[in-house]
Amino acid sequence: MSAVDTWVSAFHAGSAVQPGADLPWLAALRREALYRFADEGWPTRRHPRWQHTSLAFMDQQDFAANTVAPDAAAALSRLRADNEGHWLVFIGGRFNAGLSAIGALPAGVQLSSLAEALDTQPEAVQAAFGSATDGDSPAALNLALATDGAWLHLPRGVALDAPVHLVFIGGADTASQHLRNLIVAEANSEATLVEHYLGEGEATTLTTATTRLQVAADARITHLKLQQEAEPAIHLASIDAVQGRGAHFASHSLSFGARLARNDIHTRFDGEGCEALLNGLYHLDGRRHVDHHTSINHAQPRGSSREFYRGLLDGNARGVFTGRIIVAKDAQRSDAMQRCDNLLLSRAVEADARPELEIYADDVKCAHGATVGQIDEDSLFYLRTRGLDDTHARQLLTYAFAADALDRIALLPLRKQARAALLARLPGAELLEELL
Amino acid sequence: MLDIKNLKASVEGKDILKGLDLQVKAGEVHAIMGPNGSGKSTLSQVLAGRDAFEVTDGSVTWDGQDLLAMPIEERARAGLFLAFQYPVEIPGVSNAYFLKAAVNAVRKHRGLPEFDAMDFLTRVKAEMKAVGMKEEFLYRAVNEGFSGGEKKRNEVLQMALLEPRLAILDETDSGLDIDALKVVADGVNRLRSPERSLIVITHYQRLLDYIVPDHVHVLSQGRIVRSGGRELALELEEKGYGWIGDAGEIHAAPPAAGGAQ
Numbered sequence: 227m228s229a230v231d232t233w234v235s236a237f238h239a240g241s242a243v244q245p246g247a248d249l250p251w252l253a254a255l256r257r258e259a260l261y262r263f264a265d266e267g268w269p270t271r272r273h274p275r276w277q278h279t280s281l282a283f284m285d286q287q288d289f290a291a292n293t294v295a296p297d298a299a300a301a302l303s304r305l306r307a308d309n310e311g312h313w314l315v316f317i318g319g320r321f322n323a324g325l326s327a328i329g330a331l332p333a334g335v336q337l338s339s340l341a342e343a344l345d346t347q348p349e350a351v352q353a354a355f356g357s358a359t360d361g362d363s364p365a366a367l368n369l370a371l372a373t374d375g376a377w378l379h380l381p382r383g384v385a386l387d388a389p390v391h392l393v394f395i396g397g398a399d400t401a402s403q404h405l406r407n408l409i410v411a412e413a414n415s416e417a418t419l420v421e422h423y424l425g426e427g428e429a430t431t432l433t434t435a436t437t438r439l440q441v442a443a444d445a446r447i448t449h450l451k452l453q454q455e456a457e458p459a460i461h462l463a464s465i466d467a468v469q470g471r472g473a474h475f476a477s478h479s480l481s482f483g484a485r486l487a488r489n490d491i492h493t494r495f496d497g498e499g500c501e502a503l504l505n506g507l508y509h510l511d512g513r514r515h516v517d518h519h520t521s522i523n524h525a526q527p528r529g530s531s532r533e534f535y536r537g538l539l540d541g542n543a544r545g546v547f548t549g550r551i552i553v554a555k556d557a558q559r560s561d562a563m564q565r566c567d568n569l570l571l572s573r574a575v576e577a578d579a580r581p582e583l584e585i586y587a588d589d590v591k592c593a594h595g596a597t598v599g600q601i602d603e604d605s606l607f608y609l610r611t612r613g614l615d616d617t618h619a620r621q622l623l624t625y626a627f628a629a630d631a632l633d634r635i636a637l638l639p640l641r642k643q644a645r646a647a648l649l650a651r652l653p654g655a656e657l658l659e660e661l662l
Numbered sequence: 663m664l665d666i667k668n669l670k671a672s673v674e675g676k677d678i679l680k681g682l683d684l685q686v687k688a689g690e691v692h693a694i695m696g697p698n699g700s701g702k703s704t705l706s707q708v709l710a711g712r713d714a715f716e717v718t719d720g721s722v723t724w725d726g727q728d729l730l731a732m733p734i735e736e737r738a739r740a741g742l743f744l745a746f747q748y749p750v751e752i753p754g755v756s757n758a759y760f761l762k763a764a765v766n767a768v769r770k771h772r773g774l775p776e777f778d779a780m781d782f783l784t785r786v787k788a789e790m791k792a793v794g795m796k797e798e799f800l801y802r803a804v805n806e807g808f809s810g811g812e813k814k815r816n817e818v819l820q821m822a823l824l825e826p827r828l829a830i831l832d833e834t835d836s837g838l839d840i841d842a843l844k845v846v847a848d849g850v851n852r853l854r855s856p857e858r859s860l861i862v863i864t865h866y867q868r869l870l871d872y873i874v875p876d877h878v879h880v881l882s883q884g885r886i887v888r889s890g891g892r893e894l895a896l897e898l899e900e901k902g903y904g905w906i907g908d909a910g911e912i913h914a915a916p917p918a919a920g921g922a923q
Contacts, residue, residue, distance in 0.1 A: 603714070608750040610734035611710050611743075612760070612820065613767035622755055622763070626803075629754030 245341030259358035259369035266363040278546040279517040292427030295398035311389040318397020319373040334381035343377035354408040364462040368434040372406035380415035389418040396425040402432035411445040418448040425456040435463040443470035455483040464490040471497025481508040494523040506535035507631035510543030521550035524560040536631045537568040539575035555586040564594040669720035678704040680884035689856040696881035697903040706832040710744040739771035743826035745817040747833040752804035811842035818849035830861045835869035847872030867899040
């Protein structure tokens, strides 16, 4: 059972062998986070940020490890077939050096597991680690239990040409995995970071993940998350960025797996003239539930944010989107635009799209919109009059709806991979294979 | 041969076609003219299979088959083509993919080998040249951001690629300047053959200067109220549709059209 006590016991059982267990600041931080989680418990609908996604059921939820070990090597070779990059692989929440291939890095770049970084440069990690008060109680649980994750430090002015790929695969002996990734990008640096979450099997597993990004002045960071966990999995994650003057941050969140997935994505403009792109795509069927809770804090002037979320909802699925935009009192000439569009593929689905705008400045441009619709009958008729059967025409139009989100992924190999991941989920995808 | 008998169709309980009769033989070009609201577009949509229209009476037989019983895509595969008055934009799908999917769906049905990428490109580029479309239109999303003329060229391109036995052009001339009209008409004329029938639906006779019909029909209030040769189109050009009464009945013989008879 996943009642709060279970996690407290798990903490006490494992804390002595967690990476960095001998660091007093970290031990204290983990305890503080655990106490917060124990105190608050799982969020329920009474929590203002969890009105559409209650985790009350977690108190009664059993988690179990999958009995069959995933074929990580095969999954990895599929991923690596089309993608260059620096590869870090984590199985069941632990870095796997044998499967990883970090490769050559420009001088001064640090890329390693978090466990290793805690050994070699605990002070730098401490500065980036985050606090027990960040986010909501699941984020605190993640801080308390995280066993590993990635550490990336980009020195000033350094650009990584190839993306960093983090691959997280559920383990054969772990019912839950807790990951924490820390990215520190100094001024004028540039990199693309991809998080792949993979899983197979029938067991209900839990993944918690936190990715924290410091994007210093004029740095450019693209973050892409591809969540393809197994059908029964529960996935609770947050992505937390802070941007310095003129920094550019792009987040792409593609959510295709898991029974319940929650992503809290947050960025704060800590300097003037920041730019952010928050792009999201989710495909849900069966009884899946995906919740993206985003917030963009225009804390400084002349920032620009663009947010686009698209959902494909089938079966009895439920898709939730919250887009919070805060424009601080002195953040004049901020420019924010937000859209959320959902395509309903069955009558039994539910889509919630909620903009939350808090604007305290007076010289701002701020636009938001949300749509919920079905496949367009005129388009369907047009395609069928050209000889395409009903199934093919519907798949094509479903794909076309999602293509808008895929096209915002600038790096072509990543776009291609995201497209393949989507097509793998659409029935009749073989008809569309030529789109690849 | 297409044989339409006493066709009645309604949309949302409103009768649009009220007993339409028309026969189109192989190789013939029929123009259907009529004022706005006479049922011209409804006729084309019913023939193509749009289910928003309910056929309440009558029959449509096409080469011995009950056309109205065929699903939309079966009609297309059997060789019926509708050039849309308002072609639909499909963002996210390239024109190349769309055209190839359409051509191969039709070829498969006809027992022909499907085109591979190379064969298809060779074929489509030749046809695009003929209708004056630049190659970049292959890689743009279907009709997205196309001008009115570009959309109509894309319709004629599809018609050329799909090689229909019966093509219906629904106000293909609307919104075109005279140059675009000529290109579109050339494209259509190249497809004229003894096996292929054409139904050209138009409000204006201007298109018929370029696509010369064998027969002209006047549609009013859901019925064909007059049929004739090409001279009927010229007469309509001169006299307008005013001589057709509100009830679709001809109150009087049309005024003599200055020696056109």
